[in-house]
Amino acid sequence: xxxxxxxxxxxxxxxxxxxxxxxxxxxxxxxxxxxxxxxxxxxxxxxxxxxxxxxxxxxxxxxxxxxxxxxxxxxxxxxxxxxxxxxxxxxxxxxxxxxxxxxxxxxxxxxxxxxxxxxxxxxxxxxxxxxxxxxxxxxx
Numbered sequence: 001x002x003x004x005x006x007x008x009x010x011x012x013x014x015x016x017x018x019x020x021x022x023x024x025x026x027x028x029x030x031x032x033x034x035x036x037x038x039x040x041x042x043x044x045x046x047x048x049x050x051x052x053x054x055x056x057x058x059x060x061x062x063x064x065x066x067x068x069x070x071x072x073x074x075x076x077x078x079x080x081x082x083x084x085x086x087x088x089x090x091x092x093x094x095x096x097x098x099x100x101x102x103x104x105x106x107x108x109x110x111x112x113x114x115x116x117x118x119x120x121x122x123x124x125x126x127x128x129x130x131x132x133x134x135x136x137x138x139x140x
Contacts, residue, residue, distance in 0.1 A: 028075075040075035048077035049101035052092060055082035060106045097133065 033042045040047035053064045061082070068078040083091065085105065092103035125135040 033075075035075050038072070038075065039077045046077060047075060048079070050079045050081060051102045051104070052081040052083050052088060052100060053104040054085050054088055054106040056084070057106050060104065064104070 028040055028047075031042070033040045033047065035041075051064060051068070053060055055061075064080050068080055071078050088103060088105055092100045123130060123134050123136075123139060125137075125140050
């Protein structure tokens with residue numbers, strides 16, 4: 001793949017780097033966050049969260065590990081948790097947002113060719129596919 005730091009992409013798009021240390025804290029430090037033991041911390045609060053993802057897919061597992069490693073370079077501590085699909089759907093619902101931080105079920109959303117891509121089914125308050133519970137009177 002070559003040296004990313006010296007690639008055309010990094011000269012053209014300087015935020016695409018493989019050394020995140022130069023990006024650390026720019027907005028966070030101005031709000032009282034500091035890197036302590038490899039984790040961004042403010043007072044007793046660590047910048048950390050749990051990431052639950054579907055078990056059984058080597059691709060999803062590799063992606064989750066890659067995200068965890070990338071976030072760690074930015075000072076974000078992530079705990080990974082593999083769950084069977086039915087458990088993932090059962091535990092990560094908008095009815096219990098206090099029980100989970102982030103979840104990934106191994107797929108994404110697509111729009112069929114004959115649908116206008118407004119995002120209404122995904123993001124409208126109370127929409128059937130709005131499993132995350134997003135609400136915005138402005139966007140509705």
